[in-house]
Amino acid sequence: MRSFELQSKHTFGNYSCLFFYHPFFVPWYLVCVGDAAVGKSALSHMLHSDGTLLQKNYSMTTGVELLMKCVNIPETNDSVELYIIDSAGKETLVESCEKMWGEPSLLCLVFDLTSEQSFANCSRWMERVHAHCRGLPVPGVLVGNKLDLSTRREVQTSVAQEWAQSQGLEYYETSAKDMENCDAPLLSLARAFHSLYQERRETIQNLSPG
Amino acid sequence: MIDACLGSQGAKVVVATSGDEEHPPENITDGKTNTFWMSTGMFPQEFIIRFAEPTSVFAVTVDSYNVKHLKIEKNATQNVSQFEFVAEKEFENTEGHLQSNAISLNGGSVTHLRFIITAGYDHFVSVHRVSIQN
Ligand SMILES: Nc1nc2c(ncn2[C@@H]2O[C@H](COP(=O)(O)OP(=O)(O)O)[C@@H](O)[C@H]2O)c(=O)[nH]1
Ligand SMILES: [Mg+2]
Numbered sequence: 505m506r507s508f509e510l511q512s513k514h515t516f517g518n519y520s521c522l523f524f525y526h527p528f529f530v531p532w533y534l535v536c537v538g539d540a541a542v543g544k545s546a547l548s549h550m551l552h553s554d555g556t557l558l559q560k561n562y563s564m565t566t567g568v569e570l571l572m573k574c575v576n577i578p579e580t581n582d583s584v585e586l587y588i589i590d591s592a593g594k595e596t597l598v599e600s601c602e603k604m605w606g607e608p609s610l611l612c613l614v615f616d617l618t619s620e621q622s623f624a625n626c627s628r629w630m631e632r633v634h635a636h637c638r639g640l641p642v643p644g645v646l647v648g649n650k651l652d653l654s655t656r657r658e659v660q661t662s663v664a665q666e667w668a669q670s671q672g673l674e675y676y677e678t679s680a681k682d683m684e685n686c687d688a689p690l691l692s693l694a695r696a697f698h699s700l701y702q703e704r705r706e707t708i709q710n711l712s713p714g
Numbered sequence: 715m716i717d718a719c720l721g722s723q724g725a726k727v728v729v730a731t732s733g734d735e736e737h738p739p740e741n742i743t744d745g746k747t748n749t750f751w752m753s754t755g756m757f758p759q760e761f762i763i764r765f766a767e768p769t770s771v772f773a774v775t776v777d778s779y780n781v782k783h784l785k786i787e788k789n790a791t792q793n794v795s796q797f798e799f800v801a802e803k804e805f806e807n808t809e810g811h812l813q814s815n816a817i818s819l820n821g822g823s824v825t826h827l828r829f830i831i832t833a834g835y836d837h838f839v840s841v842h843r844v845s846i847q848n
Contacts, residue, residue, distance in 0.1 A: 700838075
């Protein structure tokens with residue numbers, strides 16, 4: 505039943521069986537951005553498939569890919585269904601990707617720990633994402649990827665951490681290659697949106713009639 | 715005649731795109747504004763009300779929160795398909811209290827009304843009551 509939204513959002517066939525009750529049916533939409541070749545696709549696939557091996561013959565991202573992943577929120581009965589939009593970082597493709605973004609609920613901003621430039625470009629990505637959010641708060645994470653290439657590291661943890669904090673993002677370091685820490689950013693995002701939901705639900709419960 | 719409690723007439727929500735079991739879509743048709751259905755993220759969101767029998771509807775009143783834009787479609791068949799557009803409205807943001815908007819549907823017999831929330835003032839929106847005038 506949980507795949508209902510993805511498969512048949514606008515084609516209600518046999519409606520009686522579409523009247524689902526999953527404890528927490530949530531399609532949240534996560535946009536994954538960053539420069540080309542920082543590892544967005546590798547990470548998205550990792551997040552998606554719970555850690556299958558990094559694809560060997562890796563081709564550069566050619567467009568936008570939509571993935572889906574279900575995350576269980578620890579200590580609750582709730583699970584969060586995330587759509588992960590992997591957008592290409594190549595300049596020529598950025599515009600078509602931005603059309604797909606719509607209004608993201610969550611942000612995953614990725615840079616390559618071995619590329620100072622990819623980190624420097626993060627503020628530009630932030631601006632772009634915010635332009636799409638119409639003032640809604642978007643919980644987000646900053647991810648420094650390629651942690652395994654420690655000898656080539658160009659961005660220090662403390663620097664990235666500080667910038668992340670200034671942007672209201674949680675900071676994580678991952679290696680999609682070694683499958684290290686890859687679930688942490690996603691879990692953190694799912695948690696953040698889940699608590700936002702509960703906060704709003706409380707507000708609505710306490711509203712006075714119009 | 716204004717009917718605040720659609721549920722007592724046999725009308726019910728047959729499809730809703732979000733489901734928090736503590737706030738089920740039945741809350742839309744129970745006639746009360748202190749119970750609600752809440753979306754759990756993303757737009758568009760929609761729900762479809764099915765009437766027990768073909769009903770002519772002149773207007774609907776929607777009590778809601780954080781809804782920015784609502785589109786209404788109808789059909790007069792037994793199936794939940796082939797809807798035609800009837801009305802749309804931009805709601806005002808009301809902080810701290812419910813939105814209440816009347817939308818004219820210019821009569822005509824319907825068996826299903828489809829409510830599509832295309833945008834909100836927040837990630838989450840709630841619908842507390844739909845009542846009809848017929
Ligand atoms: N060493 C290492 N290489 C990685 C890692 N993540 C991705 N890569 C490689 O970096 C290249 C670009 O990755 P890709 O996911 O396509 O980047 P994207 O353009 O941001 O989507 C590919 O050759 C990947 O195999 C990682 O954590 N460590
Ligand atoms: Mg890619």
